Amino acid sequence: MEDKEVTPSPKYDQERQSSISVQLIVGIIILVILFLNVTHSTEDEKLFQVPVISGIVTILLGAYVFMYRGKGHIAGKVLFIISLIITGVLIAGLIFIIGLGQAFQH
Amino acid sequence: MELRIIMKKLNTFNKILLVTTVLLGLATLIRFLSYHSSPRYYYEASVSYPTDFPVRVWTAKLLLEGKEEKRIQTKSVSDGYGSWGFGDSPVIDHKERLPLAVVISYASFRDKAFYRDTIPLPLDSIRSIFKTQEAVGLRTSIYGMPEVKRFDLVLGIANKGNVVVWIQGEQFERTLLKHHIDAYVPRKKGDDFFTKEALSKTYFGKEFESDSLRIRESGGFSVKEVNYIDTPSHYLRGY
Numbered sequence: 001m002e003d004k005e006v007t008p009s010p011k012y013d014q015e016r017q018s019s020i021s022v023q024l025i026v027g028i029i030i031l032v033i034l035f036l037n038v039t040h041s042t043e044d045e046k047l048f049q050v051p052v053i054s055g056i057v058t059i060l061l062g063a064y065v066f067m068y069r070g071k072g073h074i075a076g077k078v079l080f081i082i083s084l085i086i087t088g089v090l091i092a093g094l095i096f097i098i099g100l101g102q103a104f105q106h
Numbered sequence: 107m108e109l110r111i112i113m114k115k116l117n118t119f120n121k122i123l124l125v126t127t128v129l130l131g132l133a134t135l136i137r138f139l140s141y142h143s144s145p146r147y148y149y150e151a152s153v154s155y156p157t158d159f160p161v162r163v164w165t166a167k168l169l170l171e172g173k174e175e176k177r178i179q180t181k182s183v184s185d186g187y188g189s190w191g192f193g194d195s196p197v198i199d200h201k202e203r204l205p206l207a208v209v210i211s212y213a214s215f216r217d218k219a220f221y222r223d224t225i226p227l228p229l230d231s232i233r234s235i236f237k238t239q240e241a242v243g244l245r246t247s248i249y250g251m252p253e254v255k256r257f258d259l260v261l262g263i264a265n266k267g268n269v270v271v272w273i274q275g276e277q278f279e280r281t282l283l284k285h286h287i288d289a290y291v292p293r294k295k296g297d298d299f300f301t302k303e304a305l306s307k308t309y310f311g312k313e314f315e316s317d318s319l320r321i322r323e324s325g326g327f328s329v330k331e332v333n334y335i336d337t338p339s340h341y342l343r344g345y
Contacts, residue, residue: 017117024123031130038138040200067119 018068025060032056047097051090058083144171146201147236148246148256152179152193155263156334158327160188160317162213164298165222166261168205171229176202178210178261186317191272191279191339193260199248204232205259208271210287211298212263215314216331219289220299221267228282235273235280242278260341264334277345284335 036049061080068076113121151168155161166178181194206229211222236257243255255275259282262270267289271282292300303309311318321327 017120020116020120021123024120024127027127028123028130031127031134035130035134035137038134039141063119067117 014068014070018073021064021067025064028060029053029057047094051087051094054083054087054090058087140172144203146203148198148201148243148254149236149259150179150194150196150198150256151176151205151259151261152181152196153183153263154191154193154260154339155183155188156190156265156332156337157188158216158321159263159265159334160186160215160314160321161263162313163263164211164213165209166212167209168259169207169209169224170203170205172203174203176205178208186320189340190334190337191260191262191341192344193258193274195258198246198254198256204229204236208261208269210261210263210269213299213304213310213313214263214265214267215310215317216265216327217267217289218310219267220292220304221287221289222298223269223285223287225269225271225283225285225287227271231280231282232273239275239278242275244274244276260339262334262339264337265331266333266335268333268335270335270339272339272341274341277342279339279341281339 032053036053041049058080061076061083065073065076065080113124116124153163153166161183163180163183166180168176168178170176179194179196181196182188182192205227207227208225209223210225211220213220240255243257245253246256247253258274260272260274262272264270267287269285269287271285273280273282292298292304294300299305303313
């Protein structure tokens with residue numbers, strides 16, 4: 001095979017890699033949701049799934065933002081911060097619900 | 107070759123993401139296939155007992171194909187109202203694999219004895235009922251889904267350690283098996299009913315106090331104890 005690659009300009013390559021990353025991240029999120037839902041899950045498991053998915057989204061976005069530091073990618077940063085807040089709220093909510101449930105044990 | 111070129115062009119971050127995607131896709135596929143590796147049907151399982159022969163259930167579950175388990179509903183026991191041949195009708199929202207065996211342990215007030223056993227079920231006849239008799243299944247509506255047909259497995263706990271298993275549908279009932287269990291004494295830690303209360307001599311009097319009051323109020327025990335295993339279920343009379 002011919003291996004005469006034209007090295008693209010760094011800026012263009014960065015853009016391209018970034019858009020591939022975005023697609024892969026979206027793919028992973030969809031697959032995680034599919035993975036959790038191909039079998040039947042109880043109410044409790046469903047309750048846990050929401051923070052888990054949210055946490056995975058946050059980690060992926062965090063990694064993305066960290067990888068493509070720089071001037072652009074503001075959307076990524078904004079989304080990361082939003083998802084961080086949402087995950088925090090969800091986990092706090094879950095802890096609250098579990099605590100509430102335990103209070104009603106008797 | 108193509109794959110190598112693609113991999114070469116990706117940066118490390120994207121390589122990691124791509125590998126994760128592929129692994130996750132495979133894991134999802136395996137999970138999906140193993141979930142559907144044996145057929146699943148809509149059914150519920152519950153316990154029934156003659157109201158004058160109260161019981162307390164410790165363990166009640168079904169062993170399913172593929173090493174899964176399913177709880178047998180015992181609401182009629184905790185409600186203190188049994189009716190021979192009638193189980194509970196809990197809400198159903200998903201299909202499950204077919205059962206291989208029943209695991210049951212219970213205390214019987216009239217026998218003053220404990221029983222426990224694992225009873226194998228006739229899987230072939232259960233399967234053929236689910237496959238061929240679907241028309242006589244009970245109509246069940248599931249939230250947000252079209253109506254489905256289901257069957258109820260009812261475990262009848264008769265007196266003298268006898269147990270019967272019925273499968274019920276719409277004006278339909280088959281006796282799957284009758285089984286005799288020998289009484290047992292809970293001896294070691296981990297045995298069902300191995301508690302201070304259950305081992306004390308006053309257990310049956312205390313635990314079944316409300317039941318015995320109810321029975322006395324409604325005329326007391328009949329002199330001759332009926333052998334309930336020979337009594338057909340009252341289920342079909344309900345129609």
